[in-house]
Amino acid sequence: MIESPVVVIGAGPIGLAAAAHLTERGLPALVLEAGERAGAAVHRWGHVRLFSPWSQLVDPAAARALQPTGWQAPAGDAYPTGADWANAYLQPLADTLGDTVRFGTRVIGVSRQGRDRVVDAGRDTTPFVVHTREAGGREGRILARAVIDASGTWQSPNPLGADGLPAAGETDAAEAISYRIPDLTDPAVAARYAGRHTAVAGSGHSALTALVGLAELAATAPGTRISWLLRRGQTGAVFGGGAADELAARGALGQRAQAAVQAGHITTVTGFRTDRLDPAGDRRWAVVADDGRRIEQVDQIVAVTGFRPDHRLLSEIRLGVDPTLQAPTALAPLIDPNVHSCGTVYPHGVAELAHPEPDFYLAGMKSYGRAPTFLALTGYEQVRSIVAALAGDHDAAHRVELTLPDTGVCGGSGVFDDPTATGGCCTTSEPELIALPTLRP
Template identity: 65%
Template sequence: MSTHTEALPVVVIGAGPVGLAAASHLVERDIAPLVLEAGPSAGSAVREWGHVRLFSTWSELVDPAAEKLLAPTGWTAPDGATYPSGADWAEKYLQPLADVLGDKVRYGAQVTGVSRLGRDRIVDADREQQPFTISILNADGTEQRITARAVIDASGTWSTPSPIGGDGLPALGEKAATARISYRIPDLKDPAVRARYAGRRTAVIGSGASAFTALAYLADLAEETPGTHAVWILRRGISGSTFGGGTADQLPARGALGLAAKAAVDDGHADAVTGFRTDAVERAGDGRLVLVGEDGRRLDPVDEVIVLTGLRPDLSFLSELRLGLDERLQAPTELAPLIDPNQHSCGTVYPHGVKELSHPEKDVYLVGMKSYGRAPTFLAMTGYEQVRSIAAALAGDQAAAERVELTLPETGVCGGAGLFDQPEATEATGGGCCAAPATLTIGAPASSGGC
């Protein structure tokens, strides 16, 4: 890399928790970052699920390098033993951190492409000597290009939720029914949202903590509004691991989510439909939706559908870079075996940093949720350690880059945290292994197969 290229900033895509942590670690290493955030404020994606409480405490959600930057401003860390909501995280930590970084963070800057200057992905000649070029669409509609010495993509996966279809594709009729379909946990404190689900029958598709949260919210609503009922749809069966680690989970709030989902069914506020993979979404005569399974089964009509089947990375703007990605998870090749939900040991993540996050394209890194591709096992503290290691490597401190230490809370369920401590279970982490399709009442003898 030329001296001129080394003088360029490191572009960080996304001003979320891991993106801002990356900038903090770069500043600590005297490397200039430039954070490009598509939204109007820090943590724009986090704010969209601001009504949801995290199951990690404040002590696990503040990056050490970021805290050092904030300390001189008089910022006081929230009580480390308490659990913030997404809104708390954004307002009390992310935005103050972005404000300290000042002009190192640009809002309304959507990255539309990344490449090597003058080199598409085919060209080998002098490739690593060229800086990166980043195409940006600004909020005012203007286009711009900037150059960088390295790129850290912390854009997350929030913008690309997985569809209803059991095959990973949108189900037939899904797009036409979008007015009655949501891919987010509903904010029932919002009167308009509350009215959408009150007194109605709602299908909740998914088997992670986001689905647990939605079921718990709807159960609370059912206590107040007669006629409110949920149909919980799982692609696999129900086993001992379906509801998470429960009281054995070292993240107590995470365990409590699974117990709340179980209570929703036990109390009659939800029915569980297992072994159901949606193939089509049809309209009943009254305009409600009918979910049709791959096996031909048709469920009773529902008024609304909440789809919480996981998230996936948007790789479209990285198409001119040479990425090494696992063919299943879309995670970096060396990282994928450590987080594969088909094999990953419950609640453990091997220490990983720059080595596992490197690609054939030198000095490009996917971090945070995006580094995990479609795997649902991510915790915020994992991302903080990732960017600490990467910043050390970019500073030439290989010893520090390789000195990765990471200890995560254990849990009794295969699959850990997903959307910054809100897990989105995939088919691989769904409860049960080979259960036949069934509608179950939790609390009665289960007919599902176990692992």
């Protein structure tokens, strides 16, 4: 068991930070990444500017690992795009960790050696078996002392259907639906939306970001129409606090989205809970609510309704997850979005992240289940605490070594005209708390 590595699933910001902490403590580590480069999911939203500055995006142990290589930390007050974050920090960190990181290797299952989830005997002294599949289809088995699943939720967006399952016809309309913020700086992508009718579903900051980008496109591309589908009965505080917002960037985003609505670029439809998609001919669709209302002749749909964790590869692991949020049982009450935003979640670690399965942990965005907001700094604190526990340093594992920025409620992001503009505390390995660069020169 001691000779087996700690396997980390995912070479994103939190997974690589975990590997840096493990290496610093002399514990053998192996990071398994399905993609071909560090931060593969981050690259997928590389066009989007993060909500946090560089000073809050670099893990301390990772910085110590990078220092001997001559790596220079970017200016702490600058705001990188996803691509900047991946290229200037994540890939150099992966290169420094060397053979500790294995790319092109997808984890397809985790179990205990010779034991399914029903067997009690010897569970805490038997190694994990991590089942893998390489890009060419070859399958493998890796024995592990412990497992940290930091694979995120990027691959599991919530569906358009209001009941949490795909709406009728959603699968048939797949070519017309994007579940992420579209990269409207790419001419080929912009051409899909220019001069056409787009329905945007969602009320979070990813939705506001998409709306602002599409509204800017509508200002230059005649015939571009945008319908904003809100499940809530009224817009209410969806635009945030504007100039009075404690987070200037969040306020700026809300103000720009509100201005786009007032300018007539966006038609807002409230109380709209999508039930089905009906074909409307010529590759168009009618989006139909559960009360029968219809949004006709829709060319494209942007469904930015959040993400959820995929626990299928953990079917033989004894997880302790909250039935509502699908987050670790002890953590869920602390991050419930009905009560908390990331600015009111205190730093937490191994105690809140433990499962009935000894030495197995969810970390990073996946640990938050369906809760929508996540601090990169919180993720770094999670893996610092987990690794300290695995190293037997229980005092460090249960000691808080993070002071979060005092920014009050932190539930959103802003669209930056100036990349160096003052922002807030939040970021995530998914594009929930980030912002699309302006299309205007």
